[in-house]
Amino acid sequence: MLVELDRGADEPLSLQLERALRDGVRSGALRPGTPLPSTRALAAELGVSRGLVVAAYSQLGAEGYLRLGRNAPPIVAQGIGVAAEARTLAADPEWPHNLRPDLPDYDAFPRAEWLKSYRAALRRAPNAALAYGDVRGSAELREALAAYLGRVRGVVGEPEHTFVCSGFAQALSLIGGVLVRSGRRRIAVEDPSHVVIRAVAARTGLETIAIPVGGDGIDVEALAAASPDAALVTPAHQFPTGVVLAPERRARLLAWAEKTGAVVVEDDFDSEYRYDRPPVGSLQGLMPERVVYCGTASKTLAPTLRLGWIVAPGELVRPLVDEVLYTVISPPRLEQLAFADFLLRGELDRHLRRMRLRYRRRRDALVRELARQLPELEVRGLAAGLYLEAVLPHMLNEERVLAEARARGVGLAGMSEHCAEAVRDPALLLGYAVAPEPSLRRAVAVLADAVRAAG
Numbered sequence: 364m365l366v367e368l369d370r371g372a373d374e375p376l377s378l379q380l381e382r383a384l385r386d387g388v389r390s391g392a393l394r395p396g397t398p399l400p401s402t403r404a405l406a407a408e409l410g411v412s413r414g415l416v417v418a419a420y421s422q423l424g425a426e427g428y429l430r431l432g433r434n435a436p437p438i439v440a441q442g443i444g445v446a447a448e449a450r451t452l453a454a455d456p457e458w459p460h461n462l463r464p465d466l467p468d469y470d471a472f473p474r475a476e477w478l479k480s481y482r483a484a485l486r487r488a489p490n491a492a493l494a495y496g497d498v499r500g501s502a503e504l505r506e507a508l509a510a511y512l513g514r515v516r517g518v519v520g521e522p523e524h525t526f527v528c529s530g531f532a533q534a535l536s537l538i539g540g541v542l543v544r545s546g547r548r549r550i551a552v553e554d555p556s557h558v559v560i561r562a563v564a565a566r567t568g569l570e571t572i573a574i575p576v577g578g579d580g581i582d583v584e585a586l587a588a589a590s591p592d593a594a595l596v597t598p599a600h601q602f603p604t605g606v607v608l609a610p611e612r613r614a615r616l617l618a619w620a621e622k623t624g625a626v627v628v629e630d631d632f633d634s635e636y637r638y639d640r641p642p643v644g645s646l647q648g649l650m651p652e653r654v655v656y657c658g659t660a661s662k663t664l665a666p667t668l669r670l671g672w673i674v675a676p677g678e679l680v681r682p683l684v685d686e687v688l689y690t691v692i693s694p695p696r697l698e699q700l701a702f703a704d705f706l707l708r709g710e711l712d713r714h715l716r717r718m719r720l721r722y723r724r725r726r727d728a729l730v731r732e733l734a735r736q737l738p739e740l741e742v743r744g745l746a747a748g749l750y751l752e753a754v755l756p757h758m759l760n761e762e763r764v765l766a767e768a769r770a771r772g773v774g775l776a777g778m779s780e781h782c783a784e785a786v787r788d789p790a791l792l793l794g795y796a797v798a799p800e801p802s803l804r805r806a807v808a809v810l811a812d813a814v815r816a817a818g
């Protein structure tokens with residue numbers, strides 16, 4: 364036990380010991396559930412009488428810092444100290460009825476195939492691959508990504524322009540850093556747009572300008588009128604409204620970028636999932652010199668991989684290299700080598716073929732159950748992605764419905780959480796990826812209960 368007693372101090376040793384233990388629990392150095400030494404052992408260690416330790420332990424027991432048991436060591440109590448607060452702040456609860464709009468079906472993560480790729484990557488990698496390596500990521504993965512993105516998304520980009528990073532969140536941080544350092548100040552963001560992604564953009568130091576989204580995507584006239592230095596868009600499938608950027612708006616957005624020299628950041632986060640027709644190609648493929656393309660494995664495989672990628676215009680490659688170098692040095696390589704092997708063996712294509720069928724069935728099931736159990740909700744948005752928008756009747760309060768649903772163990776999101784200035788119909792964002800059909804049916808029953816309670 365790291366306790367220092369000062370025998371020369373005026374404060375009695377028993378009080379010093381009490382204070383040291385109390386501070387340890389409060390600061391989190393003594394973690395909840397940690398057993399402390401027996402009174403005999405601690406007394407021997409500190410060179411004090413056993414009675415002094417007994418007194419200190421019993422005082423802290425009375426104050427609630429320790430749980431004291433008969434013939435057992437005292438245990439640090441739960442729920443005290445800074446650590447307890449930090450833990451609840453960062454918690455990502457497991458919902459009994461998981462309708463979260465931002466998750467793929469992690470039960471279907473191809474563990475065996477991923478393990479095979481990871482083993483192969485680790486076996487094949489030379490020892491030198493364990494050093495820092497290329498700031499942009501492993502050459503193998505950048506080659507494999509360039510081929511995959513060209514084939515599947517019409518992205519035009521060399522491996523030399525491709526960066527691997529920790530998901531889209533980090534991609535945006537890095538790009539934002541580059542924009543700020545090059546003197547750009549303002550970035551247009553869709554309104555509504557993912558509240559966390561918007562916060563990531565703002566944290567880079569850019570001023571975020573909210574631009575309304577309609578049925579055809581972002582309002583390009585309003586965007587041009589705001590004359591920002593950059594724009595962040597989800598053209599293939601807007602989050603959270605689920606619309607696609609209409610062809611004439613795509614053209615106008617690119618014409619604006621070309622004319623003004625602004626940078627368009629394309630967040631292509633879930634375009635792999637379109638159930639009614641093939642997905643529209645990337646914006647980047649139409650104007651690679653003005654669009655920074657960003658993708659992620661968070662929706663296709665699993666968020667915890669933290670694998671994302673950037674295909675940057677030539678002028679941004681050097682500044683991005685510096686941005687990576689002076690923030691993270693280089694991305695972790697073993698996962699990249701595994702992902703390269705996974706892509707090259709066609710495993711991602713196979714997984715996506717499987718998942719598209721599964722998600723389409725689940726979406727149909729959710730739409731059917733909503734129509735049966737909650738006919739007053741109006742389903743909006745394309746048959747695409749991992750979630751749908753269910754508009755509430757006007758007399759219902761979105762916040763109250765969310766609170767009632769969450770209190771019943773339903774994980775879900777609401778439209779207004781993602782609005783900056785936009786005023787939209789009250790609506791729920793319901794994901795259908797995680798829960799299999801029977802669970803979806805039960806989840807909708809619980810949700811119907813919550814909606815009635817909120818009415």
Ligand SMILES: Cc1ncc(COP(=O)(O)O)c(C=O)c1O
Nearest residue numbers: 465530531532557602632659661
């Ligand atoms: C709009 C949008 N973009 C991107 C992402 C993916 O972010 P990341 O790759 O950091 O997991 C999400 C995840 O929810 C999202 O909602």
